[in-house]
Amino acid sequence: MPELTIPDRVLYFPVTAFDEKDRVDVDLVEQHIAERVEHAPGAVFAACGTGEFHTLSASENAAVVGAAVRASKGRVPVLAGAGGPLGHAIECAQEAQEQGAEGLLVLPPYLVGAPQQGLITYVERIAAATELPLIVYHRANAQFHPDSIGALLRLPQVVGIKDGVGDLAVAQQFVRRAQASGRDILFFNGLLTAEMTQAAYAAIGVPMYSSAVFAMAPEIAVAFFTALRAGDVDAQHRLLDGFYSPLIALRDEVPGFAVSLIKAGVRLGGLPVGSVRAPLIDPTGAQVERLAQLLADGRELVA
Numbered sequence: 001m002p003e004l005t006i007p008d009r010v011l012y013f014p015v016t017a018f019d020e021k022d023r024v025d026v027d028l029v030e031q032h033i034a035e036r037v038e039h040a041p042g043a044v045f046a047a048c049g050t051g052e053f054h055t056l057s058a059s060e061n062a063a064v065v066g067a068a069v070r071a072s073k074g075r076v077p078v079l080a081g082a083g084g085p086l087g088h089a090i091e092c093a094q095e096a097q098e099q100g101a102e103g104l105l106v107l108p109p110y111l112v113g114a115p116q117q118g119l120i121t122y123v124e125r126i127a128a129a130t131e132l133p134l135i136v137y138h139r140a141n142a143q144f145h146p147d148s149i150g151a152l153l154r155l156p157q158v159v160g161i162k163d164g165v166g167d168l169a170v171a172q173q174f175v176r177r178a179q180a181s182g183r184d185i186l187f188f189n190g191l192l193t194a195e196m197t198q199a200a201y202a203a204i205g206v207p208m209y210s211s212a213v214f215a216m217a218p219e220i221a222v223a224f225f226t227a228l229r230a231g232d233v234d235a236q237h238r239l240l241d242g243f244y245s246p247l248i249a250l251r252d253e254v255p256g257f258a259v260s261l262i263k264a265g266v267r268l269g270g271l272p273v274g275s276v277r278a279p280l281i282d283p284t285g286a287q288v289e290r291l292a293q294l295l296a297d298g299r300e301l302v303a
Contacts, residue, residue: 003133004077004079004102004103004133004159004160004186005077006042006043006077006186006208007042007043007076008042008207008208008229009040009041009042009225010039010041010042010211010214010218010221010222010225011041011042011043011045011188011208011209011210011211011214012033012036012037012041012042012043012044012045012076012211012214012215012218013045013048013049013050013051013210013211013212013214013215014029014032014033014036014044014045014046014050014051014068014215015032015050015051015052015215015259015262015263015266015273016029016047016051016052016056016060016064016273017029017032017271017272017273017274018273018274018275018277019274020274022274022277024056024060024063024064025273025274026063026064026066026067027067028271028272028273029063029064029067029068029071030067030068030070030071031071031271032071032215032266032271032273033046033067033068033071033072034071034072035271036214036215036218037071037072037073037075037076039214039218039219039222040076040222041076041214041218042076042077042208043076043077043078043079044068044071044072044076044077044078044079045079045080045081045105045210046064046065046067046068046078046079046080046081046101047061047064047065047068047080047081047092048079048080048081048105048107049081049107049210049212049258049259050210050212050215050258050259050262051064051081052259052276052277052280053081053083053084053107054084055277055278058088058091058092058095059095061080061081061092061095061096062092062095062096062098062099064080065078065080065095065096065099065100065101066099066100068080068101069099069100069101077102077103078100078101078102079101079102079103079104079105079135080092080093080096080099080101080103080104080105081104081105081107082096082104082105082106082107082126083106083107083108083109083137084107084108084109084110085109085110086109086122086125086126088110089106089107089109089122089126090125090126090129090130093126093129093130093132094129094130096130096132097130097131097132101132102132102133103132103133103134103135103159104126104130104132104133104134104135105135105137105162106123106126106134106135106136106137107137107142108137108139108140108141108142109122109141109142111141112141113141114141116144116145116147116148119142119144119148120148120151120152122142123136123152123155123158124155127155127157127158131157132157133157133158133159133160134155134157134158134159134160135158135159135160135161135162135186135188136149136152136158136160136161136162137162137164137190138161138162138163138164138165138174138190139162139163139164139165139190140164143165144174146170146173146174146176146177149161149173149174149177149178150177150180150181153177153178153181153183153185154181159185159186160185160186160187160188161174161178161185161186161187161188162187162188162189162190162210163187163188163189163190163191163201163206164190164191166191166197168200168201168204171187171201171204171206172204172205174187175187175204175205175206179205186208187205187206187207187208188206188208188209188210189201189206189208189209189210190209190210191210192212192248192251192258193212193213193244193247193248193251193258194209194210194211195209195211195213195221195224195228195239195240195244196240196244196245196248198228199228199236202228211225212258212259212262213244213247213262215262215265215266216262216263216264216265216266216268216269216295217265217269217295217298217299219299219302220239220243220295220298220299220301220302223235223239223301223302224236224239224244227239238301239298239301239302242297242298242301243294243297243298243301246294246297247261247291247294250287250290250291250294253287254281254283256276256279256280256281257283259276259280260276260280260281260282260283261283261287261291263275263276263282264282264283264287264288264291265291265295268288268291268292268295
């Protein structure tokens with residue numbers, strides 16, 4: 001099985017560009033990723049949450065992953081989303097391997113609630129369908145018990161756990177299970193706008209985090225990451241108070257804005273990546289103006 005090494009840098013979750021006919025625009029996807037890779041992220045997570053995985057067909061997913069691999073040119077690892085209905089998840093996993101991805105983020109199954117053994121089997125079936133390393137996403141209807149994480153860590157292909165629930169006591173138990181296993185497991189904070197909670201996650205042994213902000217404003221995301229790693233609390237607080245907190249207030253006005261605002265921010269940067277797909281909606285003109293001011297404020301803070 002191929003190994004997965006992710007450098008200790010900002011993790012990049014690109015948007016998926018759509019053209020005026022709502023088709024995946026692979027050229028714009030490549031451009032978006034190539035431009036951001038210049039800011040040296042630790043990895044590219046293509047066709048995941050920020051990339052609207054929930055709206056993509058298996059063939060579209062493969063096209064996005066292929067574009068990410070071409071744009072990255074081996075400079076950083078590329079991981080792909082795989083989830084939803086089991087058949088779709090397996091097809092996406094296999095296509096991602098064919099396209100040259102180096103790992104998979106296993107997203108929750110479609111809609112249904114399931115017992116713990118069913119969730120374990122879901123991951124096992126995806127693992128059996130591909131040779132790629134897996135990072136398991138703990139969130140929504142795929143919330144794992146610590147015992148289940150212990151069972152999954154016996155699978156050599158499971159190399160990481162990403163927490164999207166926010167229960168630090170449970171996340172700490174995941175970390176302890178990994179330590180007891182003797183394996184070097186990757187842990188990620190996957191909460192929305194994870195910069196707001198990363199100091200707490202780092203304290204329990206979860207050093208890496210998703211940065212959707214990197215897709216629209218890499219200089220802000222990198223500045224926060226640098227301050228975090230340097231232990232510069234004053235710089236962190238300036239960015240949290242002056243940029244991230246008001247961004248969250250805007251994000252929380254409408255469900256789905258965790259993605260919609262990021263895509264609007266990319267458009268504000270001059271890349272015509274199109275609208276979000278249903279059931280998400282784009283921000284209003286007034287909301288886009290507020291976002292533009294927030295981005296200007298954030299860039300002024302890091303200038």
